[in-house]
Amino acid sequence: MPKLTVDGVGSFDVPENKRLVLALTDEAGIDQLHACGGNARCTTCRVQFVAGEPEKMTQAEKDIAAARGLAGTPGLRLSCQILCDHDMQVRAISRLAGTGRADAGKRPADDITPPPVWTTK
Numbered sequence: 468m469p470k471l472t473v474d475g476v477g478s479f480d481v482p483e484n485k486r487l488v489l490a491l492t493d494e495a496g497i498d499q500l501h502a503c504g505g506n507a508r509c510t511t512c513r514v515q516f517v518a519g520e521p522e523k524m525t526q527a528e529k530d531i532a533a534a535r536g537l538a539g540t541p542g543l544r545l546s547c548q549i550l551c552d553h554d555m556q557v558r559a560i561s562r563l564a565g566t567g568r569a570d571a572g573k574r575p576a577d578d579i580t581p582p583p584v585w586t587t588k
């Protein structure tokens with residue numbers, strides 16, 4: 468089982484290949500934002516990797532990160548576009564608390580959406 472460490476929160480065992488955004492919500496129990504419901508549109512599901520950043524990336528993540536000017540920030544990734552298939556350590560940098568939003572967003576589906584086309588970062 469991959470281990471997910473969230474700085475300041477703890478370390479958690481996560482089912483293999485679970486979406487990172489759902490692991491942050493379910494296993495880590497944090498108020499991770501995912502305003503677009505995990506569809507690579509909003510970028511509110513962003514996290515900052517400390518260790519274990521995946522090399523592979525969905526084309527959808529690559530495209531929205533470039534469009535929003537996020538691509539140049541080291542370690543900044545979209546948790547809705549990442550599967551927990553190895554140990555990872557992240558900082559939760561986009562949480563509901565303090566935003567004034569009504570909720571974190573519709574729960575993302577179990578599988579990555581849109582259907583992933585894999586490339587590298």
Ligand code: FES
Pocket residue numbers: 500501502503504505506507508509510511512513545546547548
């Ligand atoms: S981009 Fe919206 S939840 Fe990931």
